[in-house]
Amino acid sequence: xxxxxxxxxxxxxxxxxxxxxxxxxxxxxxxxxxxxxxxxxxxxxxxxxxxxxxxxxxxxxxxxxxxxxxxxxxxxxxxxxxxxxxxxxxxxxxxxxxxxxxxxxxxxxxxxxxxxxxxxxxxxxxxxxxxxxxxxxxxxxxxxxxxxxxxxxxxxxxxxxxxx
Amino acid sequence: xxxxxxxxxxxxxxxxxxxxxxxxxxxxxxxxxxxxxxxxxxxxxxxxxxxxxxxxxxxxxxxxxxxxxxxxxxxxxxxxxxxxxxxxxxxxxxxxxxxxxxxxxxxxxxxxxxxxxxxxxxxxxxxxxxxxxxxxxxxxxxxxxxxxxxxxxxxxxxxxxxxx
DNA sequence: ATAATTTGTTAGACTCGACTAACAAATTAA
DNA sequence: TTAATTTGTTAGTCGAGTCTAACAAATTAT
Numbered sequence: 001x002x003x004x005x006x007x008x009x010x011x012x013x014x015x016x017x018x019x020x021x022x023x024x025x026x027x028x029x030x031x032x033x034x035x036x037x038x039x040x041x042x043x044x045x046x047x048x049x050x051x052x053x054x055x056x057x058x059x060x061x062x063x064x065x066x067x068x069x070x071x072x073x074x075x076x077x078x079x080x081x082x083x084x085x086x087x088x089x090x091x092x093x094x095x096x097x098x099x100x101x102x103x104x105x106x107x108x109x110x111x112x113x114x115x116x117x118x119x120x121x122x123x124x125x126x127x128x129x130x131x132x133x134x135x136x137x138x139x140x141x142x143x144x145x146x147x148x149x150x151x152x153x154x155x156x157x158x159x160x161x162x163x164x
Numbered sequence: 165x166x167x168x169x170x171x172x173x174x175x176x177x178x179x180x181x182x183x184x185x186x187x188x189x190x191x192x193x194x195x196x197x198x199x200x201x202x203x204x205x206x207x208x209x210x211x212x213x214x215x216x217x218x219x220x221x222x223x224x225x226x227x228x229x230x231x232x233x234x235x236x237x238x239x240x241x242x243x244x245x246x247x248x249x250x251x252x253x254x255x256x257x258x259x260x261x262x263x264x265x266x267x268x269x270x271x272x273x274x275x276x277x278x279x280x281x282x283x284x285x286x287x288x289x290x291x292x293x294x295x296x297x298x299x300x301x302x303x304x305x306x307x308x309x310x311x312x313x314x315x316x317x318x319x320x321x322x323x324x325x326x327x328x
Numbered sequence: 329a330t331a332a333t334t335t336g337t338t339a340g341a342c343t344c345g346a347c348t349a350a351c352a353a354a355t356t357a358a
Numbered sequence: 359t360t361a362a363t364t365t366g367t368t369a370g371t372c373g374a375g376t377c378t379a380a381c382a383a384a385t386t387a388t
């Protein structure tokens with residue numbers, strides 16, 4: 001089979017179609033154009049390309065749908081996106097807008113391996129028994145703000161967590 | 165002044181020129197072509213574009229040099245690259261080759277803010293008082309391999325570090 | 329010093345992904 | 359049910375970034 005890597009652009013289109021399907025049920029050329037901030041003829045061209053690859057279904061003046069394979073790819077992009085947003089916003093505490101913007105770029109260029117590792121890393125931190133924010137991240141917050149490390153006062157901390 | 169964002173491609177050229185300057189002292193069209201796996205006419209076109217932007221100095225049949233401004237930009241790309249390699253390879257323990265490849269893509273798309281945060285995050289982890297690998301990363305290694313969390317045995321650990 | 333090789337350049341073509349202008353079809357309002 | 363509006367399409371253009379083919383200049387070897 002042909003396993004050609006899609007361009008960032010084409011991945012964006014798939015992602016948009018998936019998002020609009022979820023949001024509106026039906027997907028029109030204009031919706032895609034608006035969501036991606038491109039003109040309608042650009043969407044048309046993209047749909048033609050994606051149709052040729054059997055990733056979307058679209059006939060003249062009709063609505064747009066993902067094929068089974070297209071849906072798989074779209075969901076992959078989506079999950080890379082969500083992972084990055086989580087990492088940037090929730091773990092590193094970067095503001096949501098910037099996290100979104102960066103995720104929109106990075107989602108296209110990451111390796112499978114890095115995706116897996118980062119996913120696990122997030123999972124590891126988010127399932128941390130700490131009540132709100134994992135202690136080592138709290139310590140990072142402190143370090144980021146002050147440039148200083150907290151004193152290590154093992155045993156004195158209510159959670160028993162150390163400065164790391 | 166004109167603060168046009170450079171394309172990934174142009175950033176790659178700047179980065180390559182900087183690297184070759186360090187490595188060889190002198191930079192030739194062929195060296196760049198080889199390093200970036202493109203043909204020489206592509207390098208020529210790029211050099212023309214970068215010259216127009218006053219980022220490189222290059223006259224017919226001469227060697228290639230970065231201008232002051234070009235050097236600044238090249239170093240910025242470099243440091244984004246190095247930061248990612250560090251994060252992926254040293255922190256997340258992703259193999260060096262993959263870390264390099266991913267860094268080469270991500271270095272072009274990251275925001276200033278995310279760069280700063282990640283840099284600090286790495287710094288925070290690498291200046292951790294632990295002897296080899298920060299304890300929470302050791303715990304992550306364990307979690308990644310086994311899918312399980314280490315038991316929390318506060319006080320019994322030689323370092324006083326908790327499971328986080 | 330000349331020949332062979334390497335290096336650099338030019339010209340021209342191609343792909344990708346966007347755009348505008350013009351028009352056609354479908355939908356909504358009167 | 360027309361008219362107005364919205365939506366979709368086609369055709370053609372453009373810029374970025376790559377390529378090949380052909381040639382010119384510089385360098386190295388004989």
